[in-house]
Amino acid sequence: MAAPQITELEKGQSIGTRRISLSRADLVAYAAASGDHNPIHWNERFAQEVGLDGVIAHGMLTMGAASDIVSEWAGDPGAILDYQTRFTKPVPVADADSGSPSEPTAELEVSGKVGKLDEEAGTVRIDLTVELVEGSPAPRCWPRRRLSSASDVRRGGVHPPPGPAVPIIA
Amino acid sequence: MSISTEREGHTYEAAQPYQVSREAIREFAASVKARSSAHTDPEAAVALGHADLVAPPTFAVLVAQRAEAAVVSDPAAGIDFSRVVHAEERFTHHAPIAAGETLTGQTTLERIRVMGGGAMVTTVTEITNQDGEAKSTVTSSLLVRADDEEAA
Numbered sequence: 001m002a003a004p005q006i007t008e009l010e011k012g013q014s015i016g017t018r019r020i021s022l023s024r025a026d027l028v029a030y031a032a033a034s035g036d037h038n039p040i041h042w043n044e045r046f047a048q049e050v051g052l053d054g055v056i057a058h059g060m061l062t063m064g065a066a067s068d069i070v071s072e073w074a075g076d077p078g079a080i081l082d083y084q085t086r087f088t089k090p091v092p093v094a095d096a097d098s099g100s101p102s103e104p105t106a107e108l109e110v111s112g113k114v115g116k117l118d119e120e121a122g123t124v125r126i127d128l129t130v131e132l133v134e135g136s137p138a139p140r141c142w143p144r145r146r147l148s149s150a151s152d153v154r155r156g157g158v159h160p161p162p163g164p165a166v167p168i169i170a
Numbered sequence: 171m172s173i174s175t176e177r178e179g180h181t182y183e184a185a186q187p188y189q190v191s192r193e194a195i196r197e198f199a200a201s202v203k204a205r206s207s208a209h210t211d212p213e214a215a216v217a218l219g220h221a222d223l224v225a226p227p228t229f230a231v232l233v234a235q236r237a238e239a240a241v242v243s244d245p246a247a248g249i250d251f252s253r254v255v256h257a258e259e260r261f262t263h264h265a266p267i268a269a270g271e272t273l274t275g276q277t278t279l280e281r282i283r284v285m286g287g288g289a290m291v292t293t294v295t296e297i298t299n300q301d302g303e304a305k306s307t308v309t310s311s312l313l314v315r316a317d318d319e320e321a322a
Contacts, residue, residue: 020203033194033201035232050252059256064202064228071227076218077206078266080227084309086258 015073017111021104030061056090107133182240184276225267234295234308237275258311264304272300287316
């Protein structure tokens with residue numbers, strides 16, 4: 001996919017959406033890959049003892065998964081210069097009622113739009129919103145809600161700064 | 171244990187160096203469901219101008235959290251880890267992280283804002299590679315919830 005050109009972008013323009021399903025097995029896989037073994041992400045009893053309704057996803061798993069639409073749009077994951085998130089609500093991931101723990105019990109919808117263009121710096125800020133999809137495909141229902149209100153991604157030219165022949169991603 | 175602001179501004183000893191392997195990048199990319207072939211196929215990464223497999227944008231958290239552990243385990247800071255909620259995270263990348271690098275993270279306890287019985291703790295971790303090149307600045311804010319029983 002060709003890298004987007006800053007001169008062809010407009011504030012408010014969508015860069016795309018992606019639905020990402022999560023299972024208990026995904027949380028265990030993220031714990032292993034990240035080294036974050038906090039039991040609130042895999043043990044129901046422990047999660048409830050510390051005041052949660054149940055097991056929740058790692059905030060950093062949501063943040064990590066949400067950046068993918070930006071990497072894809074930019075054409076290079078290394079084009080993301082700055083990425084910040086405020087974690088506003090937990091993402092509950094229930095144990096599947098039966099069968100494999102790899103069965104998804106939560107689904108996120110990530111959407112991104114152009115938040116700000118800086119032609120001089122050659123950067124674009126992408127504002128991401130992550131929402132929990134209501135009742136799908138989980139056996140339980142949760143209200144659709146805004147999980148992340150201030151996530152933005154500033155992406156920029158490939159490192160090191162591209163020469164004039166290289167398309168400037170923003 | 172109660173929160174103390176006496177460590178504000180303190181820079182902790184750097185964590186043990188972290189060697190970035192292709193396997194770690196592949197495993198982390200799969201765990202965050204990242205789809206770019208630059209995380210799995212060295213040729214695809216090189217075609218984009220990277221030296222080797224490029225790490226996903228939040229991979230630096232592996233190095234940052236190892237360094238931040240010094241703050242959470244510091245008795246003088248008085249943070250009760252069982253009451254900690256991750257509130258905010260920010261990565262400022264100076265250059266993308268690639269397989270083959272050895273990274274060192276060093277954390278400074280930037281700010282402790284006491285709010286009632288709880289607090290917001292902000293740390294800043296500077297990540298450099300084996301050549302001393304700045305790779306990433308990771309800012310993390312943890313909300314330490316008030317202990318209701320103690321407050322009562």
